[in-house]
Amino acid sequence: MNAKWTLPIAGAWLVTVASAYYIGSSSSNATSSSSADTSADNQSGFQRSSSTITGANSGSSNGARTNFSARSSLSGSSKGSANILDISKISDPLERSRKMLDFIEGLSAEEFEGALADLRASGMGRERRNEFAMLLRQWGKVDPIAALAYTTSQDNEDRGGRRGGGDFASQEVLAAWASTNPNAALNWARENHEGEDANPFLVGVIKGLASTDSALATQLLQELPYSEERGEALRDLIPYVAQMGPEGASQWLNSLGDERLITGAADRMAEQFARQDPSSAAQWALTLEQGDARTRAIDEVMENWSRNNIAEATAWMQTLSPEDQLSAGPEYVENLSRQDPVAAADWVDSQVNAPNYQNLLKEFAEGASRTDPVLALNYGNEIENQGDRTRTVGRALWSLYRQDKESARAWINSNQVPEGLSSHVERMFKE
DSSP, rough: OOOOOOOHHHHHHHHHHHHHHHHTTTTTGSSOOOOOOOOHHHHTOOOOOOOOOOOOOSSOOOOTOOOOOOOOOTTOOHHHHHHHHHTTOOOOOHHHHHHHHHHHHHHGGGGHHHHHHHHHTTOOTTTHHHHHHHHHHHHHOOOOOOHHHHHHHHTOGGGGOOTTTHHHHHHHHHHHHHHHHHHHHHHHHHHOOOSOOHHHHHHHHHHHHHHTTHHHHHHHHSSSOOSHHHHHHHHHHHHHTTTTTHHHHHHHHSSSOHHHHHHHHHHHHHHHHHHHOOHHHHHHHHOOTTTTTHHHHHHHHHHHHHHHOOHHHHHHHHSHHHHHHHHHHHHHHHHHHHHHHHHHHHHHTTTTSSHHHHHHHHHHHHHHHTTTTHHHHHHTTTOOOOOHHHHHHHHHHHHHHHHHHHHHHHHHSOOOOOOOHHHHHHHHHHH
């Protein structure tokens, strides 16, 4: 959905393991549920919360917003700068991650701020986002108050790393803190949020609790209003809820209460399941009650399945009820048109009386704009909405022009081009 920063597979795996280590190595100190607890949450696969969210022994966060000045820099931290500069020059991501692990393990609480400054100065900061997160998480484990004072200071260059409306740096620190002391992390998050908007600090707390206390993480998720922050928190929580399996995931969905949240969660859950096993994901989606959640889940399963195995997706499409085909149709025809535009056009023709026919035209034309731009132009030009027709025809026409200028000219001379494209067409043929 969003552009993602990636490492080659081996390096990404090690960094992921490393990040999990920094959280997991201290999880054993977190509070756990009593074995006598046989609540419905436990029975449905929830990890039972034994943490109170208003406890007094929470670790006050007074002074956490104090501005920090850099304690060290490339020239002022001989230990930190020497290591970070050496690490920044390592091209092998696996070896670089190993060295980063060793480097972080050797830092004292007072050296993290300088190490972060050195990381930025080395040119690694934005390109090596996972290593940046590893530093923040370890600092959050060692001295979260100091780390948060740094990440929330007004002159801190790392504040710009926004993810879903929240402060990325603070969220990473809070995730580490919440995994070891959820009460303290949660109290800090609440005390330091200003305004009536969604609290971005809660995203970090939920991220830290997702693997250790899904019940409390879910409770906090429900406190967030509809917002980018809630979407990010949901994204962090869904992989752990998916581990409950289809039945547990459905029970979790039903526990949310908020229909908008249920719909968004069903969409993300279907995506998670479909990546693992699209056939099982399809069966799960069809167990949901009719409504927006079922529609979004079916749409997401079809998007994934038709992109990776159009034959199996076609077979599933043929088993769906007419109502469920309306949900699956747009993603199905878009991906089919990328692989077999003629077959996709035939299928669109069979849906001429469908209530979503106009949407199917648009999705077909967008998918076929590269594989068969002439077909895309012919179908796209039937779209009734002026804005959609102009955008869709314009995209397909440009694709045809790059493939065959004379064919593009012939199509223009034989068809009525949307008014909004006139100046675009003139410029295109002057080039």
